[in-house]
Every structure is written in C-alpha cells, then in structure tokens.
C-alpha cells in the first residue's frame with residue numbers, strides 16, 4: 001500500500017520535472033536508501049533530508065520507518081509546494097514537514113543545529129558541502145547516509161576533512177546501489193556551516 005502511494009508520488013514528481021525519467025529506478029533507489037537507513041539509524045527520533053526535490057528519498061524513509069519524524073529541506077518553492085501536497089496525499093501530516101529554504105541557514109539555527117539522529121542526502125551536492133552542512137544538523141552519535149556513485153569504495157571522502165567536520169566513515173553499503181554511512185563523533189566547530197553558498201563554492205576537500 002505504501003509502495004503504491006510512493007510510486008504515485010514519484011510519478012507526479014517526474015511529470016513535474018522534479019526527478020529523472022526512470023521511475024522504476026528512482027523508486028528502487030529510494031526504497032534501498034530507506035532500507036539502509038532502517039538498518040543503520042535509530043528507528044525513532046528525528047531525520048532530516050537535505051535537498052528533497054521530488055521527495056526522494058524522504059518519502060520512502062517516512063514510509064519504511066514509521067517511528068521517525070522527517071524534515072524535508074528544499075530551497076525551490078515549486079518543489080516545496082509539491083512536497084507539501086504529497087505529505088497530505090501520503091497521509092504523513094503528523095510527522096513529515098518541509099523547511100523551505102537553504103539547508104545552511106537551518107544548520108546555524110539553534111533549534112535545528114545538531115538535533116537530528118539521521119541526516120540523508122541524495123544528489124544534494126559534492127561531498128565537502130554535503131558533510132559540512134549535514135554535520136551541522138546531525139546530533140552526536142547520529143548517522144548520515146549519502147548516496148554514492150555505483151561501486152563506490154568511499155574514496156572521495158577524505159578522512160582528515162571528515163574529522164574537521166566531526167564525522168567518521170562508518171561503512172560503505174552496497175545493495176543494488178551504493179551508499180556511504182557516517183557517524184557524528186564530535187561537535188561541529190561553530191565556524192561551520194559557512195554562510196549560504198560558500199560550502200559549495202569553497203569546498204574544504
């Protein structure tokens with residue numbers, strides 16, 4: 001039942017140009033992503049999905065891990081309107097919300113900073129920006145799951161730079177797709193995340 005609603009939601013996102021053309025692939029990737037999260041992350045608490053776009057993988061995670069509240073972060077208003085419409089259609093109004101704006105802003109807001117047990121990112125940005133912004137939202141001992149290129153060995157994530165951002169690599173998971181998992185091991189320096197856009201323009205690694 002959830003799977004069928006998820007598929008309808010991806011089809012709608014695709015028709016609006018918010019996801020790629022291969023709906024089967026996106027659906028499978030979304031579900032595999034959520035399955036990794038269910039194994040490595042707490043099944044209760046708060047999750048945040050960076051750059052949710054057409055709701056991938058945020059809606060699959062909300063469907064598979066019912067004890068989680070999920071914040072979808074998206075800066076483009078049309079996508080935010082779509083996400084809000086779909087939250088109602090999917091019946092997630094009690095535990096899924098959308099923040100309309102830049103994730104860097106959220107990471108500097110004490111109400112959100114280092115408050116989430118799970119941070120997810122699919123296609124959000126290059127590694128350095130993803131971990132700088134993701135770590136700002138990730139609570140100590142929380143986990144971050146990021147989609148990786150096929151057959152990744154995680155080599156594009158530099159261990160020293162990860163330490164600078166308070167995280168360490170926990171695992172690279174290969175199911176049908178590749179994902180990397182980080183754990184937050186120390187608080188993030190107040191220097192990060194740098195102001196909006198800078199993590200992308202001036203990556204640390």
Ligand SMILES: C[S@@+](CC[C@H](N)C(=O)[O-])C[C@H]1O[C@@H](n2cnc3c(N)ncnc32)[C@H](O)[C@@H]1O
Pocket residue numbers: 018019050051052053054055056057073074075076079101102103104121122123124125
């Ligand atoms: C490539 S899309 C991926 C969308 C979705 N996660 C997926 O996998 O289909 C990246 C999304 O992140 C959003 N985005 C990029 N930078 C952002 C930022 N700094 N804060 C919030 N959203 C951002 C974009 O508007 C876009 O919708």
